[in-house]
Amino acid sequence: MGSFTNIKSVAVIGAGPAGLAAVKYLKAENCFDSIVAFEQRHEVGGVWNFTGNVSKQHQSDLTIPRTKPAGSVERAVSTRKQTGSITQVFPSPIYDALETNIPHTLMNYTDKPFPTDCPLFPPFDTVKRYLEEYAGDIRSHLKLGTQIERVRLITGAGVQNTKWTLRYIDLTSGTSCEESFDAVVCASGHYSDPFIPDIPGISEFDANHPGVISHSKYYRSPRPYANKKVVIVGNSASGVDISRQISTFAAHVIVSEKEKPKTLHSDSESITYRPEIAEFIADSRTIRFVNGDAETEVDHIVFCTGYQYSFPFLKDLEEPVATTGERTSNVYQHIFYHPQPTLAFLTLPQRIVPFPVAEAQAAYVARVFSGRLALPTLAEMKTWEHDVLQAKGSKGFHNLGFPEDVDYINALYSISMSARNCETRGEGKTPPFWDEEKRWTRQQFPMIKQAALKLGESRRDVRCLRDLGFDFEAWKREEHLKQKVGP
Known part of the structure; x- marks a missing residue:
């Protein structure tokens, strides 16, 4: 070029x-x-x-x-x-x-x-x-x-x-x-x-129950979901966070997720985990899942399905x-x-x-x-x-x-x-390079976030990784000892 x-x-x-x-x-x-x-x-x-x-x-x-x-x-x-x-x-x-x-x-x-x-x-x-x-x-x-x-x-x-x-x-x-x-x-x-998938029956369900289906883009607060039955579709970052928040107010939260292992499950007893949705049924505001289970009289459905x-x-x-x-x-x-x-x-x-x-x-x-x-x-x-x-x-x-x-x-x-230098204009701005510590932190951060969430409101007092028990230098020393000792 x-x-x-x-x-x-x-x-x-x-x-x-x-x-x-x-x-x-x-x-x-x-x-x-x-x-x-x-x-x-x-x-x-x-x-x-x-x-x-x-x-x-x-x-x-x-x-x-x-x-x-x-x-x-x-x-x-x-x-x-x-x-x-x-x-x-x-x-x-x-x-x-x-x-x-x-x-x-x-x-x-x-x-x-x-x-x-x-x-x-x-x-x-x-x-x-x-x-x-x-x-x-x-x-x-x-x-x-x-x-x-x-x-x-x-x-x-x-x-x-x-x-x-x-x-x-x-x-x-x-x-x-x-x-x-x-x-x-x-x-x-x-x-x-927003992306909302085309699931059988979803158009008819929405037409019969306008406002029941929404997307995480429009979520602001858990209070409107007080004492309601709420289905959260998706269990990535926004799904985990929103379901956790809503569960403190709602009567029941159902999280629909793909059938594969998840590390980001909430410990809340008011959250039930279900597989993917197979069908929306307008009668009695019903959702049927791929394993045959169904939920009736659903009050709200929030799609946390990305963009x-x-x-x-x-x-x-x-x-x-x-x-x-x-x-x-x-x-x-x-x-x-x-x-x-x-x-x-x-x-x-x-x-x-x-x-x-x-x-x-x-x-x-x-x-x-x-x-x-x-x-x-x-x-x-x-x-x-x-x-x-x-x-x-x-x-x-x-x-x-x-x-x-x-x-x-x-x-x-x-x-x-590797760009060639220009004596009259300089070398530009140096971009990031992630060393071993950054790589280790990146690998750990789903667990780091989970550890923070377990602290509840006191997680806001956490100021560094060591406060949560994640210490790169300690990990490095352990790895060094393992290599010295051998299998």
């Missing part, structure tokens, strides 16, 4: 954790005349902006089932008056008592630790403040309250002579604008377009990036749109620690766009995508669970650090 030599302006879509990292790493190249991050919210932080309750009117936009990416950009659910101006509010999946499921010593940016006095698993408002501080020195590059509606490729003679035209709305004034850039970094995330890959502002691309919603198509290394790699994506992978992965990817993108790194040939990039698809399938394409995520971060580090 060769090196880019004429990229002088870069647009970043999104000013959440990934978009902020993108701006920092692009800026550190000292190469670009213009770096602009567009964010539809009026504050930085992306999904870490708490938006409170979402009205039933706007929850009605949730089609059931929902198995294909949205065809249009997200609409605001309400407006707020702030310091004399009107701001648009876009729903966030953050709920009242959300705290991270990753220790902050692992999830932080490379050059910015979390405050020493915050809990090991910080609440969402601490993360939001952390992101605001991280954005402090790049505010001049941010255009907040601007929603990207359409991104079009204006093709020139060859890959080096293309432009991207972005049409966006200034949400404060309502003005429609257009700007052109040499390259685009899509850092819009994938936690806005779809959705980029409605990119629908003009000749080779699409979002079709089924299961993955992003035509990408190399989960980053570069190989038909035209002046378009890049951040944090597409799942089962990762997002902040450091965003940094690792942003470093790669910044060095490619500045011309200090070359990409493989188009054929090689297509082969990479084909091979991953063959190995993992469409649903698993972006899954980088441990140890793949650690290896990915370190591989990107090696690639980025």
Whole structure:
């Protein structure tokens, strides 16, 4: 593919954790005349902006089932008056008592630790403040309250002579604008377009009992579920957390999960675990499971089934990036749109620690766009995508669970650090490298989180891993002794 030599302006879509990292790493190249991050919210932080309750009117936009990416950009659910101006509010999946499921010593940016006095698993408002501080020195590059509606490729003679035209709305004034850039970094995330599977009978059930079925995106508090029978579909991070919270208020919580071993089961006696749902039956609000068991008179069903890959502002691309919603198509290394790699994506992978992965990817993108790194040939990039698809399938394409995520971060580090130096512009910003301690912590963190949850409310007093009995140095000494003694 060769090196880019004429990229002088870069647009970043999104000013959440990934978009902020993108701006920092692009800026550190000292190469670009213009770096602009567009964010539809009026504050930085992306999904870490708490938006409170979402009205039933706007929850009605949730089609059931929902198995294909949205065809249009997200609409605001309400407006707020702030310091004399009107701001648009876009729903966030953050709920009242959300705290991270990753220790902050692992999830932080490379050059910015979390405050020493915050809990090991910080609440969402601490993360939001952390992101605001991280954005402090790049505010001049941010255009907040601007929603990207359409991104079009204006093709020139060859890959080096293309432009991207972005049409966006200034949400404060309502003005429609257009700007052109040499390259685009899509850092819009994938936690806005809910996925609800098409299970037999679900449409009829929803039509007969409107409002009973919802998605974790709209969950805020366990109080509305007091004395109710509630079914939680899915038992990953959000399913575990929401079922645990609701179980303290509900009469009965049923968690429907795939039939495979889980380490994240709650100890609550009010939670029953069932296999996958086989059928919805409108009569008596009944759910039948694949093992033949059934639950009748169900009051609420919350799908904690994740989100779809959705980029409605990119629908003009000749080779699409979002079709089924299961993955992003035509990408190399989960980053570069190989038909035209002046378009890049951040944090597409799942089962990762997002902040450091965003940094690792942003470093790669910044060095490619500045011309200090070359990409493989188009054929090689297509082969990479084909091979991953063959190995993992469409649903698993972006899954980088441990140890793949650690290896990915370190591989990107090696690639980025191999970039040729530019004496007049410097060496750019150094991305993360995860050493043995980071790798060990990453491997342990599901157990670390489980240990914290067992402490109940006192888990908020935990400040370090040793408080929970996880000591890397002690583990290392034990491993050393085992090797000396032998089998």
